[in-house]
Structures are given as structure tokens and as C-alpha cells.
Amino acid sequence: MDSLVTGSLMLGLLTLGGLLGGVSAERLGLPRVAGYVMAGVLLSPSLLGGVLGLNVGEWTGEFTSSALAIIAYLIGGSLNPAQLRRLGRVILGVVLGETAGAMMAVALAMIAMQWLLGGEFSLLLPFALAALACTTEPAATVAVVHQYRASGPLTTTLLGVVALDDAVGIIVFSIVAAFAGGDGVVDTFFAFTREIFGAVALGWLGGRAMALSFARQSRTELDLPLTLGMILLINGLAQFLEVSALLACMGLGFFVRLSLPMGTRKAFRPVEYLEETVFVLFFTLAGAHFELSLLIQFMPLVLVYYLARTIGKLLGARIGAGLAGGSVTVRRNVGWGLIPQAGVAVGLSLALADQPAFSEIAVAVVNIIIGSTLLYELTGPLLTRFALARAGELGKKRGRAMR
């Protein structure tokens, strides 16, 4: 099979296989994510993938890079400065607190594990997992809010935080990756400056170009090719210029929204429909990298990561809400709604494999994130419901939409 056919077959099998796996899992009362991962496991080289001659590893980098570019663009375009101001101190305080709390808790816990287990000491794994710990899966929290028709100050705070902290997570991940790419203090400083500021500049240029293009064409059937083409172009240019591709694509989304207020519909709606497809691909791809022997080997790290991140989120959110003047109800409960973690974290863990500095630990990170994600999928919604119930913001469970 030549490489073009293999890539096309791979994409089809991953997408449809993941879809089938997710639907089957839902029918069995399991999280959809578990189904996506299982489909990926079946397509891994040790099982069906080996029989079909599919080399998943060969295509992971390209798929992941393009898929993450789309997600980063949507995250960047989801907010504008005026909205950030209206979010208020409490939501921003919680975001900063919970991301910092999760990062510190995971980094310290992983360093402690290294010390306990002995062996060669390295900050790569602690820093990589700390960067990934920031993100929260909005879908799980929103699903509980929707299911119970929840409303109130805690609900509003939770929605604002989960919509925002993926943006913080991507920024943190890009910074950690930029620092890890350097060699020595001076080289690291220059690498960091080039990667971060270069990415922002590229995103700004792309955003302006895209806004001008939208202003000149009003045909809705051209919105998707224009948007998708720009995302992939900026992603590719960023890689060519060796700047942070994630930040560049996030900047593209942010600056196009800033430059073209009407772009919220034209520049984002066509691509938003792709987000679920992207997540199907992420999880199925991650599943294809899943190795049971590695998961068993890393199970202590999975559990430590899960517990450390949870504790970090709870404490960090509480402190952040407190410092920002949040009510007692919000301070006590907001952290419990921020536990779920899934799509973006899995995508970022796959992206680590493409970073030379992280190539040695990439497989370990992917397996730790998958293992912890399955735990989060099972426990996250329960903890969110617990928080909303404790705050007295649960409505009636969804049955009929209206009386």
C-alpha cells in the first residue's frame, strides 16, 4: 500500500472506528470517550493495525498537528477583550487559581514520585504533566448543567471557567514546550522569545489577512474553505518558522474575532462543527498508542496524577475565588466542577511526541493521560453534580423541556 492510500484509509478507519466505538459505549452506559479509546486500541499495531499494515505512529504527528490547530483556533476565537472584562474578577480569579494549583500540585507530586522511586532525575515528565493538568473538559460540566437545568452563581462561574481555561492550558503548554526546546540559559531565552512572540505576531498577521478576506466576500459557501485554509496555512508556517503553532493558531482565532465582529458567525460556525470529529480522532489515535503493559507499569503515576490534579484544582480554585471576593458557596464548591479532563489534554499529550525535547517521555505521557482521562470521565460528572447540589443550584433532572 502506498503512503497516500494508507493515510486516507487510516483517517477513515480512525474516524468511523472511533464513532462506532463511542456509540457502542454510550449504548452500554459507558462514557463515549472509553469507546473511542477502545476503537483506537483495536487499530493499534499490536492488534488489527498490525494485521492491516497500518502504521499509526507514522501519521500521528500530521493528524494531531492539524487537528490541534483547529481546536486552538476555536479556543482563541471564543473570547474577546470586552467579554474578558465582563467575566468579572471571580471567574478570572478562579481560572488563575485552579490552573496554578493544578500545575503546582502535579509538578510537586511527580517530583516526589521520582524521588521515591529513585532512578535518573528529570524535570521533563513533571513539567509536561503539569502543563497538561491545566485544561478542563467543558463538555462534561456543561452536560451536567444541562441535564439538571442548573442555574445560579456557581453555575455561571463554572461555565465561565471551563470555557476559558483551555486557553490558559494551551498558553502554558506552549511556554513549557518553548522552554524545553532550548539548550542552556541564553539559548533557552532566545528560543522562548522567538517561539512565543513570533507565534503571536504570526497569529496577528493571519488574523488581519483573514478579516480582510471576509470583508471582501459574503458568500457563505466560501467561509469554510477560507477558514480551514488559513488555519492549516498558519499552522504550517508556524512549524516552518519554528514558532509555537498552537499559539499562532490561537492568535489567529483571537485576532480575526477582534478585527471582524461579524466574524463570530462567518469565521467560526463552519469550523465548530468539526470539533467533535477532531476529538474522535484524538481519542482513537491515543488509543492506538495505548499499551496495556505501559499502563500497568505507570498505574501509580496515573493515580498520583489524578489525585494531585484533583487536589490542586480544589485548593487552587478555592483560593482564587477567595482572593477575588467570591461568595462562600462559590469558594466551597467551584473546584469540584473543574475535575473533568479529556479532549484537549489528550491532543496535547499526542503533540508532545513531535517535540524533540519530550520524545523520550511522550509514550508514557499519552498512556498516563489516557488512564487518568478514563478515571475523570467516570468521576467528573458525579463530582460536578455534587458541587451543584451542595450549592442548591440543581433544577429538575431533564425529562420534558417545558410544562
Add this chain to the structure above:
Amino acid sequence: MKVADWIAEHPARVVRVAPDATVEQAADQMLSQPCLRDLYVVDHSGRVVGHVSYRKLAKLLLARYHPRPTRRQILERVTGERVSHIMDMHFPCARTSEDLDDVLHRLLDHDMEDMPVVDEAACLIGAINLSALLRAQRESTSASDGG
């Protein structure tokens, strides 16, 4: 036919609201004119500064029933209190001196059912109603079929 001639022959009601009105107040205004689907945000001097569709208002006020909102929709729900926070600032409109045939494609290309008609100072003076256009087209077709 000029736009000015059309709106003289087919006067249409329009729903206006101030930029600092709440989303709930805007919805009440819209519901008071149940046949209309477009709301125009008008400043103190009468200039049209934004457009809000009925569907957008409904999506925002009924957001709790949406099972899978995007991040953008979540943030709009959390921060969209005033009409000025959610309005589209760029939308098609027609001037009285334009030919009707030249402006119709703008209405059909966008998520609007009425096209606002503005004067040289961008003040709202009327609207081209999609259902009136359709009615006129059907009457014209029936007349030519019957004739």
C-alpha cells in the same frame, strides 16, 4: 424599482431597541411583534448600530436547554447581558436610492428576514420585508399565469 418606492408601497414595521437594553427587554420587544424576526439596535440619534436576530435571542435565553454549546456560546451566555454585548455590528442594509434588484441578494445571503433601509445618516427609516417580497413575487407569477 427603487428601494424608496418599495418601502412607500409596502410599509413595514420594525422593532427597535436601545444598545443598553437587557436581552430580556429585547426579547419582550420582539415578542410584542410576533411576525417580525429582526431587531435593530438604534442609538439615541436614531442611527442603526447593530442587528440581533430572533433566533440569536432565543438561543441565548434558552441556552440552558442546549446540550452541547461551543465555548463561544458558553461565554456569550455568561457575558451577554445587554443587547450591545450580543449584536452584530456588520449587517447588510439598503439605501433608498438603490435599485431593489441590486440589494435582494444581500438579504438572501444573510440570516435575516428583513433588510433595514437607512438614509444617508444611517438612520433607520424602514425595512424590506422578505414575506412581502415573496407575496409580491407570487402575485406577479399568478397574474402572468392567469393572464
